[in-house]
Amino acid sequence: xxxxxxxxxxxxxxxxxxxxxxxxxxxxxxxxxxxxxxxxxxxxxxxxxxxxxxxxxxxxxxxxxxxxxxxxxxxxxxxxxxxxxxxxxxxxxxxxxxxxxxxxxxxxxxxxxxxxxxxxxxxxxxxxxxxxxxxxxxxxxxxxxxxxxxxxxxxxxxxxxxxxxxxxxxxxxxxxxxxxxxxxxxxxxxxxxxxxxxxxxxxxxxxxxxxxxxxxxxxxxxxxxxxxxxxxxxxxxxxxxxxxxxxxxxxxxxxxxxxxxxxxxxxxxxxxxxxxxxxxxxxxxxxxxxxxx
Numbered sequence: 526x527x528x529x530x531x532x533x534x535x536x537x538x539x540x541x542x543x544x545x546x547x548x549x550x551x552x553x554x555x556x557x558x559x560x561x562x563x564x565x566x567x568x569x570x571x572x573x574x575x576x577x578x579x580x581x582x583x584x585x586x587x588x589x590x591x592x593x594x595x596x597x598x599x600x601x602x603x604x605x606x607x608x609x610x611x612x613x614x615x616x617x618x619x620x621x622x623x624x625x626x627x628x629x630x631x632x633x634x635x636x637x638x639x640x641x642x643x644x645x646x647x648x649x650x651x652x653x654x655x656x657x658x659x660x661x662x663x664x665x666x667x668x669x670x671x672x673x674x675x676x677x678x679x680x681x682x683x684x685x686x687x688x689x690x691x692x693x694x695x696x697x698x699x700x701x702x703x704x705x706x707x708x709x710x711x712x713x714x715x716x717x718x719x720x721x722x723x724x725x726x727x728x729x730x731x732x733x734x735x736x737x738x739x740x741x742x743x744x745x746x747x748x749x750x751x752x753x754x755x756x757x758x759x760x761x762x763x764x765x766x767x768x769x770x771x772x773x774x775x776x777x778x779x780x781x782x783x784x785x786x787x788x789x790x791x792x793x794x795x796x797x798x799x800x801x802x803x804x805x806x807x808x809x810x811x812x813x814x815x816x817x818x
Contacts (some may be wrong), residue, residue, distance in 0.1 A: 528611065531603045532619045533704045536593060536627070539575045548627035549634035549654075553579045557801035559587050570594060578632050583621050595620050605684060633657070667779075675712035678745075682707055703799050706744055709809060710789065713782050714738065716745070737794050740813075 542548055554576040561567030564587050570576065570591045596616050634654060636645040645653070658815040682704035689697035715737055783802060786809040787795070795804070 526597070528615075528619055531599065532623050535599050535602065535620070536623055538626070538635070539595065539598070542627075545626050545630045548630045550626070551631055552576060554587060559585075562587055562590070572598075577624065577628070578751055579628050587733055588624070590682070592620050594616060630709050631633075664818070671711045671715040674715045675707070675710075677752060678707045678748050679704075682689065683750050685751060699812065699814055700723075703744055705750060707748070707810070709807075710738075710741075710784065711782070713779070714789070716777065733777040735777045735779070737791055739789050741789070743814065 537543055540548075542553065543552070554570065558567055558569075562660060570587065570736065572594050572677075575591055575594065577591055578585055582587070583589070596613060599616050619783070634650060636647070636650055636654075638644055652671040668776050680698055686697070686700040686704050688694075689700050716738075781790075781794075783804075784805050786805050786807045788809045788811050790804070795802070
């Protein structure tokens, strides 16, 4: 949104940080200046050299003054000569939200108290931040692969169902069932996976077990085999065809999806859930698919 871009530009002009993570290096206002301002003895934040009291929340007297200054700067910079101006409340809300994001980054970079009562060294802080970044990147990769897998499975089942309808082949009902299965599971119902190695020119992934989901491996394997057979037609642009093997040891950390038909849940797992767990009333009849040799 343009308003968010404007706030981002405003913060960059005021504090010279392009990304939220860079606020880990923000130098907080001096305690003396904050104390004097709070007691009514000082002038408060300097509009030409703004510093947050990043050790506390946006509600402090100092930070509220910084927010007021930024609101004025926003209005002067972005609202002049515009037909549709924003309300002061919405501008202040966006600036406050941005401050909270920046402060969260700063807090992550502060030494934590360890179990033995000592505080982290700067090296330990650095190692922790690197580990957190790597984990965020890993989760992003997994979510991207799941979304790509879902779109590819939809494309495969839709194309093959259309072909069966057009040609009148006797496995039309099978592909109608597989298409319905994929669409009902959605992207969040796709098995998460991690890259292992390459088998020739084909990327290999090890699928993690999803303890909450009914066993649909056979159905997904059929779709995968058709996808590999028609890789040029079914692989999204920029992706490469990949083999997937189930990893029976590792479990996916992704949470279970509520609201699916009962047939798509592992019955033992579902029986152990609280009554508040939502299951759809929609009926989905599982089909036993026998492949010809």
